[in-house]
Amino acid sequence: MKYSFSGNHHAKTQSTQSISPSLRSLRLRVRSFQKKFKWMILSGVLFVLSALALSCTRPEPSPEGKGDLPAYDRARFAITVPANVHRIVSMVPSITLTLIDLDLGDRIVAVDTQSAIYLKPARDVPVFDMLRPDAESLLILKPDIILASDISMMGNKANDPFEPLKRLGICVAYIPTSLTISGIIGDLRFIAAVTGCIEEGERLVAEMERELSEIAALNKDRGPGRSAEPEGQRFPSGKQVYFEVSGSPFMYSFGRGVYLNEMIEAAGGQNIFASIEGWIPVEAESVVSANPDIIFTNAGYPEDPVGEILSRPGWNDMKAIKNRAVYQIDAAFTSLPNHYITKGIRAMMEYLH
Helix, strand or coil: CCCCECCCCCCCCCCHHHECHHHHHHHHHHHHHHHHCCHHHHHHHHHHHHHHHHHCCCCCCCCCCCCCCCCECCCCCECCCCCCCCCEEECCHHHHHHHHHCCCHHHEEEEEHHHHHHHCCCCCCCEECCCCCCHHHHHHCCCCEEEECHHHHCCCHHHCCCHHHHHCCCEEEECCCCCCHHHHHHHHHHHHHHCCCHHHHHHHHHHHHHHHHHHHHHHHHHCCCECCCCCCCECCCCEEEEEECECCCCCEEECECCHHHHHHHHHCEEECCCCCECEEECCHHHHHHHCCCEEEECCCCCCCHHHHHHCCCCCCCCHHHHCCCEEECCHHHCCCCCCCHHHHHHHHHHHHC
16 A cells, blocks of 8 residues: 655645545544544653653664664663564554555554554454553554553653553654654665565655655745755745644644754744744634744644634734634644645645745
8 A cells, every 4th residue: 555646746735535545534633633633643742851851861773673673662761683583563653654555555464543544445454552452452463562661661662552562572663753764764664674674664754755856946945945855054034934733722833843843844844832842732812922924734623624723713913813824734744743834844844935
């Protein structure tokens, strides 16, 4: 199963006819995920912060173990990766999509609740709660490797729900939510390495880096923003952007140190909360005070997130509201930290330039 663009990358609006059926399905599934599991947006924010605390306490690992197989996972836990991986459990939606694009969809024997929508209707596999997976049922599936986020342990190794499986010799590799674009590329390479698909992984990395280079070149010509390439140079400040990942009444956004902030800068904008670190709850007054030029949202609720923002009490004097510069950016390309973020950057560019 593949997901790819068709049509013009630079069109400000894309009709459903210009989008491949698989990509349209991906978008609809992500929106369904957001509506059904909107609590995950808030809880995920908390888990990202706690994951940072965990990762900072571990020494830097050596990158390789036996042969070309990693000796440590992305959370810096020591792992022993099987030489042959044929049966994979994926407990994170972004990882599930990456596995599918590595042509490994047929090796997935179980997924988390939110990932199931990406395999159906082609495949129907057992589904597990990423916070409370049934270890005994997973063991029956005889997985060669389990790929999980540290959300599953709620930021505390003592809560590791896969520990019983580790003690039985099953490889469990943790991949925390990366905070940078370069980190996302590292995640992709890691997933390819532990599954024995290095060549296919490098193909996806090359496609992603090519997209980032094209975006960087476009921004350099246009002026404001920041190079899309990892560690890219900064350009003069662009339009001020407020990006909402969770709508009213529980508004959430982010500052620096989050991959979405890099995406805004790569697209040529400046995050109004760039002076703040990490994921943040938002007070309406702080957005009004910042007076952004443009507002983006990837929230899947309410039914019309853009209309709800445009009609919020007390926001009518902001530049973005006066100019009706409020746009929905596809969650399929922004809420999942994987190679699809380049599509999200391009989508923001079209409104910023």
